Amino acid sequence: MEIFDYDHILLLPRKCRVQSRSECDASVEFGGRRFKLPVVPSNMKTVVDEKVCEWLAANGHFYVMHRFDLDNVAFVRDMKAKGLFASISVGIKPADVATIDQLAAEKLAPEYITIDIAHGHADSVRDMIRHIKAKLPESFVIAGNVATPEAVIDLENWGADATKVGVGPGKVCITRLKTGFGTGGWQLSALKWCARVATKPIVADGGIRHHGDIAKSIRFGATMVMVGSLFAGHEESPGRTVEVDGELFKEYYGSASDFNKGEYRHVEGKRILEPIKGKLADTLVEMEQDVQSSISYAGGKKLLDIRKVNYVILGGDNAGEHLLM
Ligand SMILES: NC(=O)C1=CN([C@@H]2O[C@H](COP(=O)(O)OP(=O)(O)OC[C@H]3O[C@@H](n4cnc5c(N)ncnc54)[C@H](OP(=O)(O)O)[C@@H]3O)[C@@H](O)[C@H]2O)C=CC1
Numbered sequence: 001m002e003i004f005d006y007d008h009i010l011l012l013p014r015k016c017r018v019q020s021r022s023e024c025d026a027s028v029e030f031g032g033r034r035f036k037l038p039v040v041p042s043n044m045k046t047v048v049d050e051k052v053c054e055w056l057a058a059n060g061h062f063y064v065m066h067r068f069d070l071d072n073v074a075f076v077r078d079m080k081a082k083g084l085f086a087s088i089s090v091g092i093k094p095a096d097v098a099t100i101d102q103l104a105a106e107k108l109a110p111e112y113i114t115i116d117i118a119h120g121h122a123d124s125v126r127d128m129i130r131h132i133k134a135k136l137p138e139s140f141v142i143a144g145n146v147a148t149p150e151a152v153i154d155l156e157n158w159g160a161d162a163t164k165v166g167v168g169p170g171k172v173c174i175t176r177l178k179t180g181f182g183t184g185g186w187q188l189s190a191l192k193w194c195a196r197v198a199t200k201p202i203v204a205d206g207g208i209r210h211h212g213d214i215a216k217s218i219r220f221g222a223t224m225v226m227v228g229s230l231f232a233g234h235e236e237s238p239g240r241t242v243e244v245d246g247e248l249f250k251e252y253y254g255s256a257s258d259f260n261k262g263e264y265r266h267v268e269g270k271r272i273l274e275p276i277k278g279k280l281a282d283t284l285v286e287m288e289q290d291v292q293s294s295i296s297y298a299g300g301k302k303l304l305d306i307r308k309v310n311y312v313i314l315g316g317d318n319a320g321e322h323l324l325m
């Protein structure tokens with residue numbers, strides 16, 4: 001198996017088929033809706049809050065609300081009252097099961113439910129998928145996080161409508177250091193490996209450091225790309241603003257950090273400071289333009305044309321050109 005990450009790969013251009021990059025369509029269909037970009041901010045407390053999610057939904061973007069210190073039922077009720085789609089995340093504990101029951105009792109089916117736990121290849125996730133499918137059959141269920149083809153196959157067979165791939169590649173992740181496990185350092189090839197067996201969409205989660213990494217994720221099989229750190233440093237980001245030597249930063253911490261958990265138990269995340277870089281809307285416009293450029297370099301007009309390109313691996317044992325057969 002080839003082992004590589006985002007920094008070890010470059011995609012190879014194909015003959016341009018457009019007069020202008022504005023002809024390239026960066027939108028994606030996911031779970032029955034079309035979104036402007038194949039990108040979703042991470043469901044983390046320092047990345048999204050109610051206001052950010054509302055703005056994303058109202059402006060043609062996918063979102064997943066975080067699940068910490070939050071009344072998920074009230075959130076869904078509120079989004080629906082505003083005529084917006086609801087996309088929540090849940091764990092697998094009794095309180096999460098109760099949330100699903102209450103949503104069903106109130107006939108408040110969220111359009112999207114993400115089951116989001118650290119080690120998603122687990123019977124607990126199987127049981128949660130089955131519970132959601134029994135109680136809220138219309139909801140599109142994304143399940144994760146996982147790292148292997150075996151896990152993708154199991155989650156799909158258990159009823160997940162999409163899987164979320166990425167264990168440990170995140171910027172505030174310390175899973176690799178604390179446990180010795182994960183896809184940190186080879187997330188892109190783990191995605192490729194999982195995509196070979198997937199029959200349903202994959203959300204590639206973590207490790208995105210540049211806008212070009214979005215096109216690389218699409219090339220290796222992602223339908224949607226989850227991004228945390230690149231979104232954590234905006235004026236609207238919910239993290240605390242911190243001033244250091246006259247410069248402004250936003251706090252960004254892992255969902256499995258003691259900052260999020262409120263206790264030091266099974267900690268697999270840390271806290272960092274992201275420089276503040278302006279408005280979220282401006283970053284999304286720039287991302288859309290960059291993905292449009294990626295599509296044009298791929299010699300295409302649509303997002304999935306990126307899947308057709310060849311690539312090179314830079315340096316290392318696997319270096320060389322990789323041509324599609
Ligand atoms: N993508 C990634 O690499 C990672 C992401 N995270 C994020 O942190 C947040 C908290 O995750 P998580 O702690 O799973 O959620 P929860 O706090 O909801 O706990 C998940 C449940 O699974 C059990 N469990 C069994 N094995 C594991 C394991 N290896 N890791 C975690 N739980 C396990 C836990 O029991 P018990 O606590 O008793 O063991 C608990 O009951 C989530 O948003 C998750 O996505 C966390 C780590 C890695």
Ligand SMILES: Nc1nc2c(ncn2[C@@H]2O[C@H](COP(=O)(O)O)[C@@H](O)[C@H]2O)c(=O)[nH]1
Nearest residue numbers: 042170171173206207228229254255256269
């Ligand atoms: N191992 C951990 N992973 C975490 C934690 N909190 C969130 N995450 C994952 O990181 C991505 C974001 O990655 P980034 O590289 O874009 O910053 C996020 O979507 C989660 O999957 C954590 O505490 N530990």
